[in-house]
Amino acid sequence: xxxxxxxxxxxxxxxxxxxxxxxxxxxxxxxxxxxxxxxxxxxxxxxxxxxxxxxxxxxxxxxxxxxxxxxxxxxxxxxxxxxxxxxxxxxxxxxxxxxxxxxxxxxxxxxxxxxxxxxxxxxxxxxxxxxxxxxxxxxxxxxxxxxxxxxxxxxxxxxxxxxxxxxxxxxxxxxxxxxxxxxxxxxxxxxxxxxxxxxxxxxxxxxxxxxxxxxxxxxxxxxxxxxxxxxxxxxxxxxxxxxxxxxxxxxxxxxxxxxxxxxxxxxxxxxxxxxxxxxxxxxxxxxxxxxxxxxxxxxxxxxxxxxxxxxxxxxxxxxxxxxxxxxxxxxxxxxxxxxxxxxxxxxxxxxxxxxxxxxxxxxxxxxxxxx
Amino acid sequence: xxxxxxxxxxxxxxxxxxxxxxxxxxxxxxxxxxxxxxxxxxxxxxxxxxxxxxxxxxxxxxxxxxxxxxxxxxxxxxxxxxxxxxxxxxxxxxxxxxxxxxxxxxxxxxxxxxxxxxxxxxxxxxxxxxxxxxxxxxxxxxxxxxxxxxxxxxxxxxxxxxxxxxxxxxxxxxxxxxxxxxxxxxxxxxxxxxxxxxxxxxxxxxxxxxxxxxxxxxxxxxxxxxxxxxxxxxxxxxxxxxxxxxxxxxxxxxxxxxxxxxxxxxxxxxxxxxxxxxxxxxxxxxxxxxxxxxxxxxxxxxxxxxxxxxxxxxxxxxxxxxxxxxxxxxxxxxxxxxxxxxxxxxxxxxxxxxxxxxxxxxxxxxxxxxxxxxxxxxxxxxxxxxxxxxxxxxxxxxxxxxxxxxxxxxxxxxxxxxxxxxxxxxxxxxxxxxxxxxxxxxxxxxxxxxxxxxxxxxxxxxxxxxxxxxxxxxxxxxxxxxxxxxxxxxxxxxxxxxxxxxxxxxxxxxxxxxxxxxxxxxxxxxxxxxxxxxxxxxxxxxxxxxxxxxxxxxxxxxxxxxxxxxxxxxxxxxxxxxxxxxxxxxxxxxxxxxxxxxxxxx
Numbered sequence: 001x002x003x004x005x006x007x008x009x010x011x012x013x014x015x016x017x018x019x020x021x022x023x024x025x026x027x028x029x030x031x032x033x034x035x036x037x038x039x040x041x042x043x044x045x046x047x048x049x050x051x052x053x054x055x056x057x058x059x060x061x062x063x064x065x066x067x068x069x070x071x072x073x074x075x076x077x078x079x080x081x082x083x084x085x086x087x088x089x090x091x092x093x094x095x096x097x098x099x100x101x102x103x104x105x106x107x108x109x110x111x112x113x114x115x116x117x118x119x120x121x122x123x124x125x126x127x128x129x130x131x132x133x134x135x136x137x138x139x140x141x142x143x144x145x146x147x148x149x150x151x152x153x154x155x156x157x158x159x160x161x162x163x164x165x166x167x168x169x170x171x172x173x174x175x176x177x178x179x180x181x182x183x184x185x186x187x188x189x190x191x192x193x194x195x196x197x198x199x200x201x202x203x204x205x206x207x208x209x210x211x212x213x214x215x216x217x218x219x220x221x222x223x224x225x226x227x228x229x230x231x232x233x234x235x236x237x238x239x240x241x242x243x244x245x246x247x248x249x250x251x252x253x254x255x256x257x258x259x260x261x262x263x264x265x266x267x268x269x270x271x272x273x274x275x276x277x278x279x280x281x282x283x284x285x286x287x288x289x290x291x292x293x294x295x296x297x298x299x300x301x302x303x304x305x306x307x308x309x310x311x312x313x314x315x316x317x318x319x320x321x322x323x324x325x326x327x328x329x330x331x332x333x334x335x336x337x338x339x340x341x342x343x344x345x346x347x348x349x350x351x352x353x354x355x356x357x358x359x360x361x362x363x364x365x366x367x368x369x370x371x
Numbered sequence: 372x373x374x375x376x377x378x379x380x381x382x383x384x385x386x387x388x389x390x391x392x393x394x395x396x397x398x399x400x401x402x403x404x405x406x407x408x409x410x411x412x413x414x415x416x417x418x419x420x421x422x423x424x425x426x427x428x429x430x431x432x433x434x435x436x437x438x439x440x441x442x443x444x445x446x447x448x449x450x451x452x453x454x455x456x457x458x459x460x461x462x463x464x465x466x467x468x469x470x471x472x473x474x475x476x477x478x479x480x481x482x483x484x485x486x487x488x489x490x491x492x493x494x495x496x497x498x499x500x501x502x503x504x505x506x507x508x509x510x511x512x513x514x515x516x517x518x519x520x521x522x523x524x525x526x527x528x529x530x531x532x533x534x535x536x537x538x539x540x541x542x543x544x545x546x547x548x549x550x551x552x553x554x555x556x557x558x559x560x561x562x563x564x565x566x567x568x569x570x571x572x573x574x575x576x577x578x579x580x581x582x583x584x585x586x587x588x589x590x591x592x593x594x595x596x597x598x599x600x601x602x603x604x605x606x607x608x609x610x611x612x613x614x615x616x617x618x619x620x621x622x623x624x625x626x627x628x629x630x631x632x633x634x635x636x637x638x639x640x641x642x643x644x645x646x647x648x649x650x651x652x653x654x655x656x657x658x659x660x661x662x663x664x665x666x667x668x669x670x671x672x673x674x675x676x677x678x679x680x681x682x683x684x685x686x687x688x689x690x691x692x693x694x695x696x697x698x699x700x701x702x703x704x705x706x707x708x709x710x711x712x713x714x715x716x717x718x719x720x721x722x723x724x725x726x727x728x729x730x731x732x733x734x735x736x737x738x739x740x741x742x743x744x745x746x747x748x749x750x751x752x753x754x755x756x757x758x759x760x761x762x763x764x765x766x767x768x769x770x771x772x773x774x775x776x777x778x779x780x781x782x783x784x785x786x787x788x789x790x791x792x793x794x795x796x797x798x799x800x801x802x803x804x805x806x807x808x809x810x811x812x813x814x815x816x817x818x819x820x821x822x823x824x825x826x827x828x829x830x831x832x833x834x835x836x837x838x839x840x841x842x843x844x845x846x847x848x849x850x851x852x853x854x855x856x857x858x859x860x861x862x863x864x865x866x867x868x869x870x871x872x873x874x875x876x877x878x879x880x881x882x883x884x885x886x887x888x889x890x891x892x893x894x895x896x897x898x899x900x901x902x903x904x905x906x907x908x909x910x911x912x913x914x915x916x917x918x919x920x921x922x923x924x925x926x927x928x929x930x931x932x933x934x935x936x937x938x939x940x941x942x943x944x945x946x947x948x949x950x951x952x953x954x955x956x957x958x959x960x961x962x963x964x965x966x967x968x969x970x971x972x973x
Contacts, residue, residue, distance in 0.1 A: 008931055186926055187922070187924075187926065189925075189926040210921055210922065211918070211921050213921075213922070214921030214922045215921075217922070234924055235926070250931050250933065256931055258931060264931045264932045264933070264934070265931070266931065266933070271933065271934055273932070273934075301937070304937065305933060305937060308936070308937060308940060309933065359924070360921065360922035360923070360924050361898070361920075361922065361923045361924065362923075362924045362925075363923045363924050363925050363940060363943065364898070364923040366940055367940055367943060367944045367947070370937075370940055370941055370944055371941070
């Protein structure tokens, strides 16, 4: 493998649970956090023996809320990665929440060069209903401060949260866009097992209807275009050259190592994941002893993954590269799927791309190309 | 009478559902040591999974037991019978093979609708009846009240009816003693030409179609030539045997015996239930009295969810019909559902059971249309046709009149529910006939009601309005013309034949509206807008719209969890595959049954 990998580190700690979130996270005290960072460094070191040696150039510290760790703890993680892998840091991202006590300057100083701020909304009502633990003002102030230290700043925004109006969604983007280089705009997915799912089932909370959410999303795409952002993936918008290099690796089906409880990795053709348990993780159950998917991804799965991921990007699928990699004639192999989706896609001998106006139907296109 | 037959008793057990028939059968076998206690599965005779799970008996199962009474050995042949009203036909088949019946009455419930039906069936078949009062171990048991009911309502002497608990094994011996003492032995002529009544048939991959028989006269053994009296077809008998309850070969079956005959019969249709088997060398002159061929009451289209499984479905129906003579089916095709079968059932429960058996025993995924009844249509050109598939109804201009099947419905209930029951019957286009107080706590309400109304939600409504206390029993009562129309449903402008219904004109508008609303709920939004319309002829009477889908996309992959995303897409794709493609519209299978579900608005 000559590819350059990414490295993902998962920090499963939050100060509270957002109503919509179904990702693994726990509340933890300082002692647990410290043990966790200890276990992370152990995993990062021991994993060297389990995967082929390949260079890496992006590090993404995600969560959870990585900013629940102290700058010193973040530094130990960055150092462990730098010391043990052929790591040429082109992009080192950390996610954070605009919580009180967020020390942006210190984060900058431990080697992070890209910050991703979880803003979600700039309506206090929406934030409160979503169980966020900050106000709109705090989020804006955090962005303004981050702007001073980071020349690569991203914000996460959600559309379709309970209590959100069309103007809430648009105002949020209008205020955030000038401050950042990159925005991820996600439509809310109601996941089973979340607080929000329960409230919606019990009818104590209603969500904006699907059609309004789609309308808001269309408006968001248009608005962000006016601010100089282009959509390079279904939910991701960047100023020129500021797309997320790490996330692009996912969509281009490149490899990445994953460290931490519930982290996912893809190395040497195998996908694996660690158990979603901090207690098991700190007691040494981690990379390699985790839930490794047995055997490499099959060729047909690899093909399906490649198409499904590439269709999410505005660049689309590089057909020639696909044909080289899998040794098939794309047009022949997928003739039925191509014909069925022709209204929604642009297909040339070089590229298969979802037309911009059908981006929100990407799954419908992708399904046709699956086994 | 010969000595051998005087030591045989052929009997069955009849009861209302849940009164403990299968449990008593188990105890009788246990007591006669047919099956050792430790091998005893609950409800041994109920061999189908569905039977054991639902606690009901569907198929009749014979078993042979030995019992010593006053120093002599008796052979007792028990034929288990189904209890549910849908299976009356099967009950009457087993009755014809017996001389006597045990009538179980639940000491806590007293006589119920099917107790009566089955008791009268037994009386009609000239059987001697032994009443038995079960569940005497329960605190609410009222055995004396039960005896009185049996004497007053059925008119059977019940003073010495055994008081038992089948569950606890109390007084089982008294039942066996009564069988020997009170039931008459068979009285066939062993010297006469061989005659046996086929009361059921089954299929064995090695032995071919097997006839379950009651030998009436003469005898049969392997090597004998046998002949089916209805078709005249002859076979050579290869094996005869008895049920223990597993099949066990014996040397010979003689007059009075219950057992099976195998004769390398390839086609199950050659073992018609109710037919008489005789000897091909010395045939009997007259066949035995068979049973009235029962006609199905409820019809529905059954289609494979996956169109390519049509042949599997056909094979499965062929096999099922082998041991369910009441199931009839013929191929049909539908624009929406492709190729499948129109099946006729004895009732709704029968339909449910068949569906479940097809899905479980043959591993098929099915789409079933709403059940319908069979209409008699008189056309303007003088022709009369029978229509059991609403989409086959001729255009209104060619119809002189439509007659629908009517049933005599007898509803048994505590008196306090009479008002709401009558209201329900009225809503269901019923005609009041009679009301009788059976005693202080039971009323029999007698209505004639169109069968089509019964097969929709009558039973559920009845149960909910009477807190489960009322029971319903019905039997066909001819046909009656009414103002009936065909209600069609159009999806994206095209009539979906599998959704068509025949309804009373006065109810068509409300039904059309509510079904459109329901279809709108169950049909998922697609890439384009789908009008859902109800129509009578070319007149649209209701409309809903399934709005076009605006987005079909998965959220981000957190931390690179690609596998989860791929699985989600694959799951969605599976879901789409299970939908029916009707023109450009995808319809989930539930849509076809959804028009059955009613709520208070209807």
